[in-house]
Amino acid sequence: MLKKIGGVVALVGMCALSLFLLNCGSSSSRPSGVVYVLTQGINGGGDTVSSFGLDLDSGELSLVNSNAATCPAATQANPQPCGAPLDIVLDPAGAAAFVLNQGIPCITQANGQCVPTDSSPIAPSIYSYTVNSDGSLSSPGAAVNWTCVSPNGTACSSYYADTAVLMARDDAGQFLFVIDDGVYPYPASCPLIAAAVQSSQNAMDFTGCPSISVFSISGSSLTLVSQSSTYQSPLYLSKIPTSLSAITFTPSTPANASPQELLFVSENYDLCTVSCLPPGSTPNDNALSVYGVSSTGVLSEQPNSPYALAVSNPISVIAVNTTPAGQAANGGVFAFVGSQGSGTGAVNPFQLCTVANETDCSGAAAAENLVVPVLCPPAQTCSVSAGQDPLAMAVDPTNNFLYVLAQSGAVFGFRINTTQGTLAGLIPTNVPTGSQPVSMAIHPTVNNTGQYLYVSNSNSDSITGFALSTTSGAMSSLPTVITPAAPSGIAVH
Numbered sequence: 001m002l003k004k005i006g007g008v009v010a011l012v013g014m015c016a017l018s019l020f021l022l023n024c025g026s027s028s029s030r031p032s033g034v035v036y037v038l039t040q041g042i043n044g045g046g047d048t049v050s051s052f053g054l055d056l057d058s059g060e061l062s063l064v065n066s067n068a069a070t071c072p073a074a075t076q077a078n079p080q081p082c083g084a085p086l087d088i089v090l091d092p093a094g095a096a097a098f099v100l101n102q103g104i105p106c107i108t109q110a111n112g113q114c115v116p117t118d119s120s121p122i123a124p125s126i127y128s129y130t131v132n133s134d135g136s137l138s139s140p141g142a143a144v145n146w147t148c149v150s151p152n153g154t155a156c157s158s159y160y161a162d163t164a165v166l167m168a169r170d171d172a173g174q175f176l177f178v179i180d181d182g183v184y185p186y187p188a189s190c191p192l193i194a195a196a197v198q199s200s201q202n203a204m205d206f207t208g209c210p211s212i213s214v215f216s217i218s219g220s221s222l223t224l225v226s227q228s229s230t231y232q233s234p235l236y237l238s239k240i241p242t243s244l245s246a247i248t249f250t251p252s253t254p255a256n257a258s259p260q261e262l263l264f265v266s267e268n269y270d271l272c273t274v275s276c277l278p279p280g281s282t283p284n285d286n287a288l289s290v291y292g293v294s295s296t297g298v299l300s301e302q303p304n305s306p307y308a309l310a311v312s313n314p315i316s317v318i319a320v321n322t323t324p325a326g327q328a329a330n331g332g333v334f335a336f337v338g339s340q341g342s343g344t345g346a347v348n349p350f351q352l353c354t355v356a357n358e359t360d361c362s363g364a365a366a367a368e369n370l371v372v373p374v375l376c377p378p379a380q381t382c383s384v385s386a387g388q389d390p391l392a393m394a395v396d397p398t399n400n401f402l403y404v405l406a407q408s409g410a411v412f413g414f415r416i417n418t419t420q421g422t423l424a425g426l427i428p429t430n431v432p433t434g435s436q437p438v439s440m441a442i443h444p445t446v447n448n449t450g451q452y453l454y455v456s457n458s459n460s461d462s463i464t465g466f467a468l469s470t471t472s473g474a475m476s477s478l479p480t481v482i483t484p485a486a487p488s489g490i491a492v493h
Helices: 008-017 200-206 363-367
Strands: 033-039 048-054 061-069 085-090 096-101 125-130 164-169 175-180 211-218 221-225 239-249 260-270 287-293 299-301 314-321 333-339 346-352 371-373 390-395 401-406 410-416 423-432 437-442 451-457 462-468 475-477 487-492
Touching: 033 085, 033 451, 085 164, 085 487, 096 164, 096 487, 125 221, 164 239, 175 239, 239 287, 239 333, 260 314, 287 314, 314 390, 314 401, 333 390, 346 390, 390 437, 401 423, 401 437, 423 475, 451 487, 462 487
Parallel strands: 239 314, 437 487
Antiparallel strands: 033 048, 033 487, 048 061, 085 096, 096 125, 164 175, 175 211, 211 221, 239 260, 260 287, 287 299, 314 333, 333 346, 346 371, 390 401, 401 410, 410 423, 437 451, 451 462, 462 475
């Protein structure tokens, strides 16, 4: 926010000086589009959500002069009592926002013990906001915590330390999904197969394991969906989740099949040791798990999940349904997995078999909706290079183009073959961002003049914007916008 320095001339001069960064002043009416970016501040202080008006004709951003706190409990003595803000998600209408705070786990000592400090442990949290008429956010609502296990019908009063990773919602805005790392060192009794707490023994064994939690969304309110019929419980895992993506599709069989929702989760480390595996087996560190989502938000791991991945350290995933609405063919359901490599990262395409074809999906695979690698001649996976550490991915509103954010400082663009799932690099293949990009978002609709992608850059304290061609997918740079210190998650509507 600009400091008042006296006199109209001074204000005009300041605006002229800053024109390439921010538009001065704010509007009393809501802008045509809005970009929200989380900022983590300096030395653990100043965690906020900044709002920027988006001009849908030019893609340029202007500051809405209002910042919302990501943690209302912050004080001068303890400026970051919620842990760092990681991620922000909007409801489909852009009327509500949800901010994920990492929490503060206990501190692991040299002897392996996890010891609380004055500022830890603090459970991760989600705060909700309503969107004001000018695009700014309201004061946050009450904190939502979920790392607590108790019998259904009893109050949950003691939350254990955990580390939130990421969240995502489904297209309909019905559910919000959150993945957690759990507590390190990890319990030795995590379930071999994804499971919820069903007994007091399970509660002792599973608490602190990695997990997936589901919330139902109603306006700006969240309600935890218990994954157990007897306990308030997330779905606990034996693998460390790194990313997630939800998708809805309609199976090809039977003929009158209803739409089905699936949640894809990438994982890069198996907690299982040789003591909990059959003789001769090895841990399946790199995997993709697929869960069915019921109408009430209960998760069920699908047959043959988790799928072992022949990739190194998967860190991102996005699921895409390229089948046109109302049609059962002429497209496909694909999952693109970003993985770290020794030199450069890669994106690997996988197909959810919904229709039998001559290349990747047999009739049996289609009948069971199995996930298989997309193959390229001569029977090799169709991996494409995507810079170092492809940490995030986004698809344009037409589902024709995939954009991959590399932490090395670039966005890579690909055209999706909507029937085969293969990827072809755009021209240019990549464009530079600011220093240490951490998150990106695409405006969900296509304007007459194009569509827009925005990247938050943690080290350069900025938002990099790009206009996207609706025909070629090509990226052209927009003016860079300066943000408060250390931006993280970003969302746009």
